[in-house]
Amino acid sequence: MxxxxxxxxxxxxxxxxxxxxxxxxxxxxxxALLSPSSKGIQPWSFILVDDPxxxxxxxxxxxxxxxxxxxxxxxxxxxxxxxxATAWIEDCSIAAINAxxxxxxxxxxxxxxxxxxxxxxxxxxxxxYVKTSLSIPDRLEVEAIIAGGYPAEPxxxxxxxxLKWERVHxxxxxxxxxxxxx
Ligand SMILES: Cc1cc2nc3c(=O)[nH]c(=O)nc-3n(C[C@H](O)[C@H](O)[C@H](O)COP(=O)(O)O)c2cc1C
Numbered sequence: 802m803x804x805x806x807x808x809x810x811x812x813x814x815x816x817x818x819x820x821x822x823x824x825x826x827x828x829x830x831x832x833a834l835l836s837p838s839s840k841g842i843q844p845w846s847f848i849l850v851d852d853p854x855x856x857x858x859x860x861x862x863x864x865x866x867x868x869x870x871x872x873x874x875x876x877x878x879x880x881x882x883x884x885x886a887t888a889w890i891e892d893c894s895i896a897a898i899n900a901x902x903x904x905x906x907x908x909x910x911x912x913x914x915x916x917x918x919x920x921x922x923x924x925x926x927x928x929x930y931v932k933t934s935l936s937i938p939d940r941l942e943v944e945a946i947i948a949g950g951y952p953a954e955p956x957x958x959x960x961x962x963x964l965k966w967e968r969v970h971x972x973x974x975x976x977x978x979x980x981x982x983x
Contacts, residue, residue, distance in 0.1 A: 806905055809958045813910025814869040816950030820851070821874050825907040829949075832903035833877070836896040844886030845896050848878040848935055858934050859946060862927045863919045867946070870914065874950030878931060880941040890917070893944040900947055910952035916943045 826849065833847055850856055851874065859878075860870035870876055879897045881889035897913065904911040919927040928943040937943065971978040 806902065808961065809956060810902065810905045811910070811956040811958070812912040813950075813952045813956065814912050814948070815953040816869075816873050816910070816948075817953050818872070819874065819951055821907075821909060821950060825909065826875065829877075829900055829903045829907065833896045833900040836892070836899045838892040838895070839886070839888035842885055842887065842892070844881045844883075844889050845893055846880045846882065846941060847896075847900075848880065848937070850876040850878060850935070855934065859931065862914075862916065862921060862930050862934075862946070864922045867914050869912070870946065870948050872950075873948040875948075877947040877949065878935060878937075879944045879947065880937060881944060882940055883942050884940045889942065890944065897945055897947055904947070904949050908951075909949055910956065911947050911949040914946040914948060916945050 830847060830849070833845070834843075836843075836845075838844065850859060856873055856876060857871045859876060860868050862870075877897075877900055879893050879900075881893050883889060886892060901911045901913065916927045916931055921927055921930050931937065931943045931946070932939075932941070966978065969978045970976055
């Protein structure tokens with residue numbers, strides 16, 4: 802089941818104009834909160850945004866790759882408390898992908914929107930733009946925003962034929978992996 806889900810998951814950037822059921826959102830956050838983290842510190846905070854005006858504001862956090870947020874049913878803003886974290890990028894990335902997998906499991910779609918290291922149209926850090934828009938305290942850093950909702954178009958699953966198996970090595974770099982007896 803998990804393997805099929807992983808194959809089916811694609812980035813979704815067009816959404817149906819309908820709300821997502823609260824129980825689905827609760828399970829998605831449950832999945833994120835169950836994530837492993839360095840030293841078990843769990844440095845993350847998640848902000849659910851479902852106010853259409855705020856979604857539109859967030860869609861302007863950078864000039865490319867975020868405009869579709871305006872039509873998402875919800876967004877999850879993934880933040881980390883830098884005062885406590887020892888590996889915040891890893892911790893937040895794991896929590897974000899767990900949320901994306903849960904979103905898929907709920908029959909929804911999602912897309913990661915990179916915030917860390919990105920700039921707004923007028924050259925300011927996107928993270929500051931998001932922090933100001935949502936009153937996020939200074940000590941927090943914003944890593945990414947996950948846009949979600951019901952996909953407006955069917956997703957085309959990844960093809961197993963196209964997997965880059967040459968990126969997997971066996972015992973030493975450059976040695977092909979050969980697990981199955983032919
Ligand atoms: C770290 C990271 C940053 C990404 N940033 C963006 C982004 O800012 N905007 C966007 O539309 N997609 C973004 N994506 C989605 C990728 O473009 C997408 O995952 C990739 O093209 C593979 O397609 P798939 O998700 O359908 O398998 C990001 C994905 C990752 C993992």
